[in-house]
Amino acid sequence: MKVYPLVALFALTAACTAPTAARQDTPVDRALQEGERKTSTDPAVNPDAAAMAEFESRVEKYADLHRDLAKGDAKLKETADPAQIGQAKQALAAKVQAARAGAKHGDIFTPAIRPVFKRLLAPELKGEQGRDVKAVLKDDAPAAGTVPFKVNAKYPEGQPLPTVPAGLLLTLPPLPAPLEYRIVGQHLLLLDTSADLVVDYILNAIIT
Secondary structure, eight states: OTHHHHHHHHHHHHHHHHHHHHHTTSHHHHHHHHHHHHTOSOTTTOTTHHHHHHHHHHHHHHHHHHHHHSOGGGOOOOOSOHHHHHHHHHHHHHHHHHHTTTOOTTSSSOTTTHHHHHHHHGGGGSHHHHHHHHHHHHHTOOOTTOSOOSTTOBOOTTSOOOOOOHHHHHHSOOOOTTEEEEEETTEEEEEETTTTEEEEEETTOSOO
16 A cells, blocks of 8 residues: 555656756757857867857956956936936946056957857848848848947947847857947947947958
8 A cells, every 4th residue: 555655656756857858858958968068168078168168268368357346326217307317428438447447358258268159140130030040130130330330339320229139149149238249240249238338349240
């Protein structure tokens, strides 16, 4: 009689764990695992680990600087008043621009990491899936010539921030807030979305 509860418990455990195992083998999970491998800072699993570690260090350094500066009149507070939001963004942008007055192209997207990003992006832009991705990027694109490819430049007010398709984001290294990737034309931007500033960029990161 005592065997039956054990059998029932085993069956219940198997039933609960089976869906979990199945979920871990979905295309999204496989993409996540592959993305983690390609962006890993562990040299045992990623030949580009050193460049990835350097990139991670540089974006974290920027995030630390941003947090230090986002205080006082530059602190973005929860408010429905567009004027207050705009004033705080302007104050924050001015502080960041002053603190990074000597910043230049390649300070974060170093020459070592640029070809890595191009390799990560390339497979997602091939074939039928790639055509869909390119269509999304084209639909969300800001007006031609409006976005300055210059470090510390303001992202143009009123222009759309192009959506980066999920498939592309899965292949790229994760970013700390407030940094985000944006693709404009063939170029990859690294944006501080709280200050609306261009932090760095890679020209011709993708082939359209």
